[in-house]
Amino acid sequence: MPTPDPSTASDAEPSIAARIASAMPSLTPIHRRMGEYVLANPFRAATMRIDELAQAVDASIATANRFAKALGFDGYPAMRAALVRGFEATLAPVERLRSAQEQEAGVRDAAWIDAVFNQAVENIEDTRAQLNAANIEAAVEAIVAARRVLILGAGSSAFLAGLMEHxxxxxxxxxxxxxxxxxPSHAARRLYTADARDLVIAIAFPRYVDDTIELARRAAARGARVLALTDGPHSPLAPLTPLTLFVTAQRRFAATSEAAVLAxxxxxxDAVALRTHRSAKAAAEMTEFLLPWLTQPQAALPATDPSSTGSRKP
Incomplete structure (x- = not known):
């Protein structure tokens, strides 16, 4: 996935790259080295504290602050804020984690775990509240009627795709x-033969991966139906198909929570299984086939009194 260009962050002010290029002839050697580092590593620089950037180029914190001022900023915080503006969505979880480490260091682990569970519950409840019955029925009908169901996902969504196939x-x-x-090239080969009889399920959440979007777009262009599982109408998947199911997937220290998506x-x-008359028979047959690999709990036997063994007369 290509890295966003921070130079597109704002039309109202010069980009960091433009500021560095303009100031480069008048910069000191150490400031030029710092500028070259930022140009070569814009994303990494956007995540760095002032001491981390200074250490990366073997300079002092004061030098890093003077570098920011040489570019026309009030200081390093203002320069870093300008760098971050090109990567807000990508960096948001990183910034929240950094802030929590600095401001909430005394919070116990149990409290964090509680918060994660609460967030997952909120995501599921919000998703359920916004469900549209007609959309759900259309999605289930599309799966049941499809000749083939082809599932796309990248990053963590790849594992969700595997669970859905399972x-x-x-x-x-x-x-x-x-x-x-x-x-993706293998996926493209499979999608090459897709047509209106097939359903492509595309799973994509922040941070969106271009491969999923492009493959879904190409599948739709070949006439296949596309069902999008994504986080909202702003998703790059949403314009590709009218058949969409939105899932709230917010997470404090990562881009996406998979709990509500998996739900x-x-x-x-389950809805497809209920609609498919042979599903109960198929599930029973599959379970029987899998029995040699499944651990069966021993049936509970009634407790016996050792002292009574053999005490009964025939």
């Missing part, structure tokens, strides 16, 4: 996760 395979004859196996996937799997 669940749907019991009640649909042809479900394939195109995540991981062979990369949506499980709900779709």
């Amino acid at each position: 669940g749907l395979s019991v009640c649909h004859d042809n479900v394939q996760s195109l995540a991981l196996l062979g990369g 949506m996937i499980e709900a779709l799997i």
Whole structure:
């Protein structure tokens, strides 16, 4: 996925790159080295505290602050804020984690875990509140009716795609996760033969991966139906298909929480199973086939009194 260009951050002020290029002839050697580092590593520089940037170029904190002023900023915080503006969505979880480490260091682990569970519950409740019955029914019908169900996902969504394939395979004859196996070019080969009889399920959440968006776009262009599982109408998947299910997936210290997404996937799997008349028989047959690999709990036996053994007369 290409790195965003921080030079597009704001039309109202010169970009960091433009400021450095303009100031470069008059900068001191150490400031030039600092400028070259920022130009070569804009994303990394945006995540650095002043001491980290100074250390990266073997300079002092005071030198880093003077460098920011030489570029026309009031100081390093203002320069870093300008750097960050090109990467807000990407850096937001990093900034929240950094802030929590600095400001909430005394909070115990149990409190953090509690907060994560609360966030997951809120995501699921918010997702359920915004569910549209017609959209759900259309999504289930599309899965049931499809000749093939091809699932796209990248990053953590690749694992969600695998879980969706795992669940749907019991009640649909042809479900394939195109995540991981062979990369996007392999997925493109599979999608080349897709048409209106097939359903492509595209899973994409922040941080969105271009591969998923492009593959879904190409599948739609070939006539395949596309079902998007994503976080809202602002998602790059949303314009590609009218068949979308939105899932709230906020997480404080990461870009996405998968809990509500997985709940949506499980709900779709169960709904498809209920719609598929042979699913109960297929599930029973699959379970029987898998029995040699499953650990069976021993049946509970009634307790016996050792002293009574053999005391009864025939």
